[in-house]
Amino acid sequence: MAGLTQLFDASQYLNGMLEFIKNSPTPYHASHSLCTILDEQGFRRLSETEEWYLQEGDQCYVTRNGTSVIAFRFGSNSKVTHGMRLVGAHLDSPCLKLNPKANFEKHGYRVANVEVYGSSLLRTWFDRDLAIAGRIFVRDADGSIRKVMIDSKVPVAVIPSIAIHLERQANKLQEIDSQVHINPVLLNHWGDGETLPQQLLDFAGDQAEAEDILGFDLRFYDSNPPNLIESEIEISNSDNLTSDCSNQYISSARIDNLLSCYTGVQALTNASGDNFCMLVASDHEEVGSVSDSGAQGRFLLQVLERIGALDPRVIRNSAMLSADGAHGLHPNYPEKHDEQHRPVLNRGPVIKVNSNQRYATSDETEAVIRGLCTDLKIPVQVFVSRNDQPCGTTIGPLVASEIGIKTVDVGVAQFAMHSIRELAGCDDAVYFLKLLKAFYDSDSVSLVD
Ligand SMILES: [Zn+2]
Known part of the structure; x- marks a missing residue:
């Protein structure tokens, strides 16, 4: 299993991500890429149509329709007293x-x-x-x-x-x-x-x-492969919290949301092993998630049922981090963002808030993420869409409502979401990996009953 040194070798992680995205032109390929990493890290493949024999310390994964993947590893902490830590992402793209x-x-x-x-x-x-x-x-x-x-x-x-x-x-x-x-x-x-x-x-x-x-x-x-772009432009960072790859960018197709899938699997396979941790990579998010393998289907619910995780004590001690792209402020279209909520690339992960529950973040789950970012000494930003601008959504609210798990929507700021070529910051990707690992390892995510 990769140690911390390898985990935080930024260039290895970023190049691994580029390779992952390149090898994942469709959800079927993305699923295969995820399973390959899980196999390499010693996760055991389960089949939905067979009996599961699970034991302490197991790390397993299961797929549905050759696309959606749910991977999990048991920790030394009891699920009942410590709950579960879930990271959710989607592996389809327009x-x-x-x-x-x-x-x-x-x-x-x-x-x-x-x-x-x-x-x-x-x-x-x-012209592509x-x-x-x-x-x-x-x-x-x-x-x-x-x-x-x-x-x-x-x-x-x-x-x-x-x-x-x-x-x-x-x-x-x-x-x-x-x-x-x-x-x-x-x-x-x-x-x-x-x-x-x-x-x-x-x-x-x-x-x-x-x-x-x-x-x-x-x-x-x-067919143009993903690229790392090194910028000559100095962006001041008053908090002085940049990683080793300041002012570098990832230029690629499907950053939304393969960046989160890859980061999620790296965080899962490098989690400390104390908590029960799960990665949910769903298909069909871009078309509303209503399908047998989508986040509004019963895949996650049935997996949780089979591993005995639907006890309300487990559910209410658990939290999900819904990992998906965020809109970075476009300097040529600043009016598209609320003036006070303008995430900038390479300035930290973005917590997404929407009081109409298009994002599942609550004040409690926002507090959990801000606490982790403070401990990690990484910057964090927040996004709220304008009142006169329709807000996007993620799988976060679906999981929160279907399963009853408290959820936070967090992602990496990017340009040109749903373009054939998107752009995100390398610092943000590294921060995001640190945050997801810290989330998996977090002691408690339950601040109120
Ligand atoms: Zn997305």
Whole structure:
């Protein structure tokens, strides 16, 4: 198991995160990446359809639908007297998903037929070298059906912009019609058929034929890999609490919310072992969480039931940290933030507060996080959306209401949430790792009955 020295080797952690995001273009791949880390750290895989034999000191994980992952480790403290510490995150991101009738001819080109998954910032998908990934179900000669994971890695499509000469008002008026303007134009990997090309199976080195494909979930993604950016700009920090990687940034797709997933699993596998700790990485957050594997399904509830954690004494001594991205102040759009609540990149984790319960933070759970940040000597920021601006949400309020666990919404400030390319601060990621580990190790999270 990684020791503290390794945990707080910032550059190893950040490079590990970039690798994790790069290898996780879809929720299926993100799930696989998480499971690989858990396997390496000695966690035992459980199946929902089999009996579980759990004992003291166990560390296990279970997946649902090949996406959502719940990992947990028993601690030396009793769940009844000390409760549980949960970190929740989501492993899906907005994207363009291939439709069952996958492609068609349009004015001499083959184009992909796609559906928008989640609230994508569509204009950012133009002029990118789009690769494709996901999973395919194929039928073998003996009639059996199996799953094939696919990642083309190389670009297979692009959505070209209309030239400024053909749309003079493009910088002022151009609207994007998601039915007609965002069909990815397929490049030379696709052929003429209406369904999937053999090439996709060939990418996976699979022997099956394209006509044996029975179902698939394939998503386009930007083939440009994640990057660390070192800034020359000095940002003053009056608290003098920067980590070793001041003024560095992570530029990547899916920072929302793979940054939290990766940080969560690193914190879990490095927790002290005193408390019962759990990581919940859910699918379908970007489309409302209502699914068998989403946070509003019964996956978490059923896992808690099987490990005997639904005793009200356990639940009410427990807390969840709902880890998800926060909106950093955009210097060109300062009016979009409440004047007093303007998180800045690389200035510390952001506690998200909303009195209408779009975030689950309460004064009590805010106090717990502020206390931890003070002990850790790391800065902390707070976000409240403007009254005239709709507020986003997370899985936090769902878990809080479904299970009755007190919850706090905290995340790393980022630019361009739901763009195909987002930006977050490296200091914040390091602070966040320290905070999540401290949360897992925290002695008490219950300040009121
Ligand atoms: Zn998110």
